[in-house]
Amino acid sequence: MTRPQASAEQPRRSALYLPASNPKAIAKTRTLPCDIVILDLEDAVAPEMKEEARRAAVAALEEGGFGGREVAIRVNGLDTPWGSDDLAAIATSRADAVLVPKVDGPSDIARYEAALREAPSSLQLWAMIETCASVFALESIAAMAKTGRLSLWIMGTNDLAKEMRAQLTPERTPFLPFLSMAVAAARAHGLTVLDGVCNEFRDLDVFTAEARQGLLFGFDGKSLIHPSQIEPCNAVFSPGEHELAWARGVIEAFALPENRQKGVIRVDGKMTEILHLEQARRLVAVAEQIAARD
């Protein structure tokens, strides 16, 4: 069975990772309100468990029960002993997407595309942006979306911190330029882009501040490591009441007969252009999709 393609307004607020080697976590995920589930075969799985985790991920998708959530499998890189077998197994699985780690440039995307040649066209390719090399190739990696399966990026701030030897503090100061550039490159080529994980999963104030920072930067959502992070994340990345009231006001104002031929009007004392009307329509469409899901 192939699933419908994601629409531009599809909620992708919360993407929960879990090790595919953890059956209890897989079972729990079926009951959790995240928009995306990522069954990890890579860094959260010990080498001796890699093959078992691959089998468990494919079997979990076969069993189903994930409802309307998108389900991705994060594979080991093609240069590891497990990467090729991971990709072969996923190509014939029910996954919505394969998430590939540690991409350095467009030629890596091309290698994954080639490895997935025989997979159904509905299988999306998602990529982690988490190496120093990728930061200098953001635009050319994003441009690969034009010709293939690439449709979504996730920031890997832990790996970036490791490679840069930078510190991952709550303010994330060393990473702010890349976060911003990644959002711009993703938008230039129509990709969805999700923020990195917050390793602090007990202090939800720290988490919520980081999620708000991601929203401010323009991310569509955030990747998560623990169920406790889902609800605050969904709340941050859902359009708020004020935003929706503004959006409806803009749509109504442009629909008035006297404004139909205008490109710029005044709404609530502020200059409002057609570009704001487009933003307002998108917000309302996102809110409608969230309401349908929730």
Ligand SMILES: CC(C)(COP(=O)(O)OP(=O)(O)OC[C@H]1O[C@@H](n2cnc3c(N)ncnc32)[C@H](O)[C@@H]1OP(=O)(O)O)[C@@H](O)C(=O)NCCC(=O)NCCSC(=O)C[C@H](O)C(=O)O
């Ligand atoms: C971080 C954890 C190891 C913490 O585990 P633990 O201390 O066992 O958590 P809790 O006791 O609070 O768990 C409570 C219940 O929730 C379930 N649980 C926990 N985590 C998850 C999850 N991620 N998905 C689903 N369910 C989860 C537990 O099973 C408990 O259930 P129950 O007993 O029925 O109540 C752990 O949370 C964890 O493993 N998290 C995911 C780690 C992971 O996948 N890491 C890899 C991705 S992050 C990354 O690599 C980022 C990127 O690449 C980068 O470079 O930045």
Ligand SMILES: [Mg+2]
């Ligand atoms: Mg990583």
